[in-house]
Every structure is written in structure tokens, then in C-alpha cells.
Amino acid sequence: MLNYSVSEENYIKAIYHLQQMGQNVTTNQLAAAIHTSPASTTDMMKKLKNKKLLNYKPYQGFRLSVGGSKVALSIIRRHRLWEYFLAEKLKFTWDEVHAIAEDLEHVSNTKLINRLDEFLGFPGVDPHGDPIPDEKGNIATHAKKCLTDWPLQTTAQVVSVSDHSGKMLELLEHKKIKIGTKLSVRKKFDFDGSMEIKLPRQPLLTISEQLAKNIFVNHDA
Amino acid sequence: MLNYSVSEENYIKAIYHLQQMGQNVTTNQLAAAIHTSPASTTDMMKKLKNKKLLNYKPYQGFRLSVGGSKVALSIIRRHRLWEYFLAEKLKFTWDEVHAIAEDLEHVSNTKLINRLDEFLGFPGVDPHGDPIPDEKGNIATHAKKCLTDWPLQTTAQVVSVSDHSGKMLELLEHKKIKIGTKLSVRKKFDFDGSMEIKLPRQPLLTISEQLAKNIFVNHDA
DNA sequence: GATTTTTTTTAGATTTGTCTAAATATTTTT
DNA sequence: AAAAATATTTAGACAAATCTAAAAAAAATC
The missing domain is CATH 1.10.10.10 (Winged helix-like DNA-binding domain superfamily/Winged helix DNA-binding domain)
Structure with missing residues (x-):
């Protein structure tokens, strides 16, 4: 390459x-x-x-093109592996990792990235829940759905979030929602798009439409 | 900065x-x-x-200038911390780390470098034995001497090597010499500058002047 | 000390990535 | 379908970092 x-x-x-x-x-x-x-x-x-x-x-x-996509996946692989490293090993918070990884991703040494992958234990997803392409450019396409489109009363698992800001992180931490959290939607209100959701061993929570739009879920594993 | x-x-x-x-x-x-x-x-x-x-x-x-030196020390700090990371955590060999660190050193995020330093346990020297400046730019100036200038029959400890090539690494590994190795010079030959050196529990070794010129030593700690 | 050689600087071009302003193409509105 | 609005491309300029070739300064040699 x-x-x-x-x-x-x-x-x-x-x-x-x-x-x-x-x-x-x-x-x-x-x-x-x-x-x-x-x-x-x-x-x-x-x-x-x-x-x-x-x-x-x-x-x-x-x-x-096909070639262009390969290059893109290689950049995304580097980015997400560095994000994982920053969060997991250097204890950066969720909203800090993106900006630093933007710089690190441009160091394009294949052996470096593969060794890093191995050192990290071949993680499948980055700290935001986005899948990490493997060396060959294969990427797990989890058929994730936006929480706003998820059926009521159906158990879901949070797989990723699309906003990476510190403000969103603060809110999610307060609500005790993270990647992997299981939840179900109990009620939706047409007036403002807000919804009530239930987490295991937690009282009912209300979240705004804006927040729900940035949360992606999947069927419980 | x-x-x-x-x-x-x-x-x-x-x-x-x-x-x-x-x-x-x-x-x-x-x-x-x-x-x-x-x-x-x-x-x-x-x-x-x-x-x-x-x-x-x-x-x-x-x-x-004073300001320029500060900038230089900050770059050297980044470089040597990444070298340490690459050797210690990603298991790169000695001669591989320099080239990769040349790229990584230009990612100049202070928090990143300080977290990396902490993660690595605040190492004092890089894999070649060169001292790593601290956050404030302080650098240990070990009064190292070239092995060619070391007195005969005096115990010395290898503190650094100035050539970072794979060829030198191969030779040093063969002779079982690394950073921290204790040795003393038994005999020097004026004809070609070669010398006989003694390592603990090893037979006498002969090394060339060229090799000795690239080895730096200090008094045994 | 004048001449030659070496070192350093200047002058002018080139490449990459960017910009603003103007021109052109496409889409939307009426 | 013509006019207006929007989107895209072209044209021309600029800054950063580099180059080669020529000029100028300093050092070495005779």
C-alpha cells in the first residue's frame, strides 16, 4: 500500500x-x-x-473506489486502535481520545499497527463502540439501529454512540448508560420525542430525543 | 509552548x-x-x-537559544518515550524503534506524552541508554565516557551506544553486551585499536576499535 | 597578500495544499 | 420554460518547504 x-x-x-x-x-x-x-x-x-x-x-x-475504500479502512483501523489504546492503557476519557487519535492515525507503519493490535489483545470495537477493521480491511458490520427506531418493550444492547463530545459523555455517565448496557424502551412521547427507558436494577429513566438519536443499539447478545 | x-x-x-x-x-x-x-x-x-x-x-x-533548547528537549522527550514504548510494550528490537519514533515524536500533545510517561513507569533512559528528559526539560547528564578512553582494569558499566543500526545490534547480541552490562578492558592493541574485554562469567572477548567507539560507559553503580 | 577553494547566502523555480473571486453548471422556483 | 438560487469548477494568488544555479563571503593555499 x-x-x-x-x-x-x-x-x-x-x-x-x-x-x-x-x-x-x-x-x-x-x-x-x-x-x-x-x-x-x-x-x-x-x-x-x-x-x-x-x-x-x-x-x-x-x-x-475499491482501492480508496481499502485506504480508508486502513486509516480507520489506525484511528480506532489508537483510541482504544488511549482509553484502555492511558486512561483518557471517551471524549478525549478522538482528537489525539486524529494525529496518531497518520503514522502509517503497518508493523507498528499490527503490533499495537496484538498488544491490545485484538479489540473488536473502539471506546465508542465502533468496529475496528482487521489487518485485511474486514470490518464487522453490526446491523445497528438508532434507539429512536427500536420497537417498544424489546431488550436492546447499546453498541455505539455517534456523538463523541464531553457533554454527551457527562450525560451518559449520569444516566449510567455505556457501550454494552442492556435496556428496553417503555414509552415514547410524540410531543417532544422523549422516551422512558428501563435499565436492569435501575428506576425508569427519561431521555430526550436528541440523546436517543445518538445512541445505537442491537439485539441483546 | x-x-x-x-x-x-x-x-x-x-x-x-x-x-x-x-x-x-x-x-x-x-x-x-x-x-x-x-x-x-x-x-x-x-x-x-x-x-x-x-x-x-x-x-x-x-x-x-534557551527557548530553542526547551523545544528540542521536548521533542527528544517524546522521541525517547515512544522508543521505550515500542521496545518494552510492542517488543520491537532496538534498531527498529528509532525510525518509528521519528514519526510519533511529532504528535505534540503534552497530556498524551505525560500519560505515556506514567504508563511506562517514568523510565529514565530509552532502549539505547540515552536519558529521557522529564516534563520540565530536565535531563540526566550522566558523565559517560567512550570505551576507547576508559582506563584498563577498571570496572565499567555500559550506559549507551551511539550507533542504532541492526548490524550493530546483531554484533552486540552475539557478544552478549547490552545496556547495563558490566565489563573491564584487559588489554588494548595499538596496531588496530582492538581490545580484549572481560564480562562477568564469560571468556575474554575481542572487540574492534570501531565497535568500542560506539560504546559508552560509566562507573559501576 | 593575492589567488584559489570552500562555505554560505541569495535568486528564482517548483510542489502541495490552501484561499478568494469569478465563471459555469445544475437545480429550484415562479 | 425563463429567472433565480445554489452548487461546482476554474483562475489566479499565496505560504511552506524544497530545489538548482549563481553570487558573495570566508578560509585555505601558494
Whole structure:
């Protein structure tokens, strides 16, 4: 696998995440995600297209090619392994790990990453519950569902959260919700989208729609 | 502490190492150390001078200012802590750690480095025996001497080695010499500079002048 | 001490990644 | 379907870090 610049890697990663949900990624979408101008984005898209990482026709948006996806998964692997390391070994909190991993992920030494993986005991998910791709780029696609779409009275297990901020962490810690927590939705209120949920050996909790939208669940293992 | 680019950090670190032994660092010396052209070096020196990291007058060579030395020590701290991590936790060999740490050292997050230091148990020296500066930039200046200058029949302890190559590692492993090994010089031969040395519970060993020049020792603790 | 050699600096280009402003294409609205 | 709004691309500029070639300064040699 060739090496790419920090900038190239950031674009590739952002495209990967954006194309997860929906069709082609647009110039403005990507520019916003990366905090850059649409003009810079177009420039970079031409470059990535030349390197065959991208399927891109002017004005039509873009998707990663097979090769581009491989590169993206390798970056995501590095990112999530460092996140796991930071949380597990260096005792950083959940909301701190992302920013530091953004820097560490660009050190692209395959042997380093594989040794780190081994040292950490081949973790399956990062501290936010997102799956970590293996050396070959395989990634567990757990069919997670947003808590807002989960049926009532059905046991669920929290598999991931999509907001990584300290504010969300504070709220989740207060409510005693973390990755792996089992819960069921008892009641939903159409007025504001809030819901009452039940955790084992805990009184009924009320959570806002905003919070529920950022919690992803799966069937109880 | 401000942030510096990867290039700036590489120049700063190289100047620090070069000025350790001798007077002002010259343009050609630095250009050679960093594998760049003298012209690029002059450009960068102007820049570092503007940032007050350097004492530099055209044609006179340069030395780091007090501020510049602080920056250098911070980079060296990061480098050596990562080297320790790579050797101790990820089981990399001695000659592999330097190149990887060259990349990791540029991730300059103070909290990350202090947590790493703590996680590693505040190691005093890196895998090559070089001292690791503490958070404040204090560095143990062990008055090490080159083995070629050590008196005969006097017990010494290996404190560091100045060549980090795999070839040197191979030779040292074969001779069973490592950081901390105690030895004494029994005989020196003027003809080729080779010497006979004695390790505890080992037969007499002969080592070349070239090898001895890269081994640094201290009084037995 | 004048000349040659070496070292250092300057001048001018190049690459990467970015920007703003203008031009062009597409989509939406009326 | 024409006009207005929005999205995208092009054009031209700039900063950082590098290069080569030429000029200038310092050191070494004769």
C-alpha cells in the first residue's frame, strides 16, 4: 500500500464516513466536513481521481473506489486502535481520545499497527463502540439501529454512540448508560420525542430525543 | 509552548544533537545531517531566528537559544518515550524503534506524552541508554565516557551506544553486551585499536576499535 | 597578500495544499 | 420554460518547504 499525505488521508476518511449514509458525496458536504473551501475540495478530488482512489465525474459527486475504500479502512483501523489504546492503557476519557487519535492515525507503519493490535489483545470495537477493521480491511458490520427506531418493550444492547463530545459523555455517565448496557424502551412521547427507558436494577429513566438519536443499539447478545 | 511544523522540529532536534559536541553548528553540517541542501538550511535558520529559537548571525553558524533548547528537549522527550514504548510494550528490537519514533515524536500533545510517561513507569533512559528528559526539560547528564578512553582494569558499566543500526545490534547480541552490562578492558592493541574485554562469567572477548567507539560507559553503580 | 577553494547566502523555480473571486453548471422556483 | 438560487469548477494568488544555479563571503593555499 502506497503512502498518502495527511491531507489526502483526511479527505479519504471523510468521504468514507459520508458515503456510509446515502448516495454520492457532494463537494459542499465534504468541504463542510473537512472545514475547507469547496474549491480546495475540487482540487483534491481531481488528485484522488488521478490516483484511482475515487470515482468522480465533475458535478456528479464522488464515491471511493475499491482501492480508496481499502485506504480508508486502513486509516480507520489506525484511528480506532489508537483510541482504544488511549482509553484502555492511558486512561483518557471517551471524549478525549478522538482528537489525539486524529494525529496518531497518520503514522502509517503497518508493523507498528499490527503490533499495537496484538498488544491490545485484538479489540473488536473502539471506546465508542465502533468496529475496528482487521489487518485485511474486514470490518464487522453490526446491523445497528438508532434507539429512536427500536420497537417498544424489546431488550436492546447499546453498541455505539455517534456523538463523541464531553457533554454527551457527562450525560451518559449520569444516566449510567455505556457501550454494552442492556435496556428496553417503555414509552415514547410524540410531543417532544422523549422516551422512558428501563435499565436492569435501575428506576425508569427519561431521555430526550436528541440523546436517543445518538445512541445505537442491537439485539441483546 | 507553541507548536512547530514537522520540518522545524527536525531542524531543531538536529541542531541540538550537533551542538552537543563542539561549537557552533555550521550550515553544511546541518544540511548533511538532515539530508537537505545548504540553501534550504539557510532559509530555515532565518525562520527559526525570527521565532527566537536560534542565535544565528550570517556566516557564523548557530546555536539554539534557551527557548530553542526547551523545544528540542521536548521533542527528544517524546522521541525517547515512544522508543521505550515500542521496545518494552510492542517488543520491537532496538534498531527498529528509532525510525518509528521519528514519526510519533511529532504528535505534540503534552497530556498524551505525560500519560505515556506514567504508563511506562517514568523510565529514565530509552532502549539505547540515552536519558529521557522529564516534563520540565530536565535531563540526566550522566558523565559517560567512550570505551576507547576508559582506563584498563577498571570496572565499567555500559550506559549507551551511539550507533542504532541492526548490524550493530546483531554484533552486540552475539557478544552478549547490552545496556547495563558490566565489563573491564584487559588489554588494548595499538596496531588496530582492538581490545580484549572481560564480562562477568564469560571468556575474554575481542572487540574492534570501531565497535568500542560506539560504546559508552560509566562507573559501576 | 593575492589567488584559489570552500562555505554560505541569495535568486528564482517548483510542489502541495490552501484561499478568494469569478465563471459555469445544475437545480429550484415562479 | 425563463429567472433565480445554489452548487461546482476554474483562475489566479499565496505560504511552506524544497530545489538548482549563481553570487558573495570566508578560509585555505601558494
